[in-house]
Amino acid sequence: MKRKEYSKAYYLANKETIRKKSKIYRDAHKEEHKVRRKKYYKANKAKMNAYGREYYSKNSKKVCEQNRNTYLKREFGITNEQYNEMLVFQNYVCAICCQPETATLKGAIKRLAVDHCHETNKIRGLLCQGCNQAIGYARDNTEILTRMIDYLKGL
Numbered sequence: 572m573k574r575k576e577y578s579k580a581y582y583l584a585n586k587e588t589i590r591k592k593s594k595i596y597r598d599a600h601k602e603e604h605k606v607r608r609k610k611y612y613k614a615n616k617a618k619m620n621a622y623g624r625e626y627y628s629k630n631s632k633k634v635c636e637q638n639r640n641t642y643l644k645r646e647f648g649i650t651n652e653q654y655n656e657m658l659v660f661q662n663y664v665c666a667i668c669c670q671p672e673t674a675t676l677k678g679a680i681k682r683l684a685v686d687h688c689h690e691t692n693k694i695r696g697l698l699c700q701g702c703n704q705a706i707g708y709a710r711d712n713t714e715i716l717t718r719m720i721d722y723l724k725g726l
């Protein structure tokens with residue numbers, strides 16, 4: 572086995588251990604790494620940007636999916652797969668008005684928004700922009716929402 576093949580085989584066989592050790596090392600040397608990365612980027616800006624553009628043009632779908640995953644993980648602690656499961660569970664419509672999203676972003680229909688409780692961070696469901704904003708304007712307050720219903724009914 573050639574050295575490169577051996578390295579790859581070793582990595583695949585010990586992936587979890589290597590990743591754990593790398594994370595511990597990275598966490599312990601965060602600032603140094605940040606400085607080194609910045610310095611490297613500054614010195615190789617054109618090369619790195621060209622590589623990035625080429626990589627994106629060949630892998631745009633993969634990159635978009637990764638970005639989406641990163642966003643969902645960071646903001647709500649879920650994966651794209653979990654989002655899609657919720658979407659199927661809700662039959663692709665808003666959990667409140669039972670309609671598909673109609674709001675657009677750059678000419679394309681937006682995805683349903685992930686709605687979560689700001690106190691517990693628990694995800695409640697996927698909402699269209701209108702419903703998401705409506706409960707936001709009502710400050711997630713059920714008393715205000717109840718009074719809104721009473722008001723609309725003329726009570």
Ligand SMILES: [Zn+2]
Nearest residue numbers: 665668699702
């Ligand atoms: Zn809705």
